[in-house]
Amino acid sequence: RKLRGLLQHAAPSRLETDRGCVGTTSGIFGVRDSDAFFVEADICRALMQVLLSPECCMWPHAAMLAGGSAAAASRIACVLVADIAGQLREHPLATCTAFAFLSSALPLAFRFDQAQANSDLWTFAHMMASSPCGTFVEDVLKACSGSRMHDVEDLRSIRTILFGDARPDGGRLYGQLALGDARLCLCHVILTLFHSVE
DSSP states (O other), X not given: OHHHHHHHHSOHHHHTSSOOEEOHHHHHHOOOTTXXXXXXXXXXXXXXXXXXXXXXXXXXXXXXXXXXXXXXXXXXXXXXXXXXXXHTTTOHHHHHHHHHHHHHHXXXXXXXXXXXXXXXXXXXXXXXXXXXXXXXXXXXXHHHHTOOOOSHHHHHHHHHHHHTTOOOGGGOOTTTGGGHHHHHHHHHHHHHHHHHHO
């Protein structure tokens, strides 16, 4: 909820730039090469990576087994992640990371046929159908439907369509792990859609 509130109060132009936030010390002492630049999308991606980490990835399953308020928190997390992903439409890598979480958490969060769970699922489905989050789904399906995604050139062109010309994170080289991002993104999007209507 705090991240969602942060995004709502951020200037829209800041959400569309790669280096919108500079630390206070940089403002006082000047910018150095070692200074960290970050935007709200980086915070979102870091949070999603924590939720997807081996230490936390069992949380949705544990919440489902516990039921009650834990299960409700898992459902609310899915709705909030979809909302945040829609607000970060200018940052497709962050949106893709959000779909990685949704594709694994959705079937557990909305597993049982209960009144409140069904209400939350309708909220999630409405958000997917009417928000920029749903537009991302359309963009991924449209980009990937026109390619076999079989060789390096196919993957490079799809990755450019989805994520732009930016270098892969961590300096990963094209032709290696980074090119798999397009395939993974398609898989996460399809899984999320499947679990939404299952």
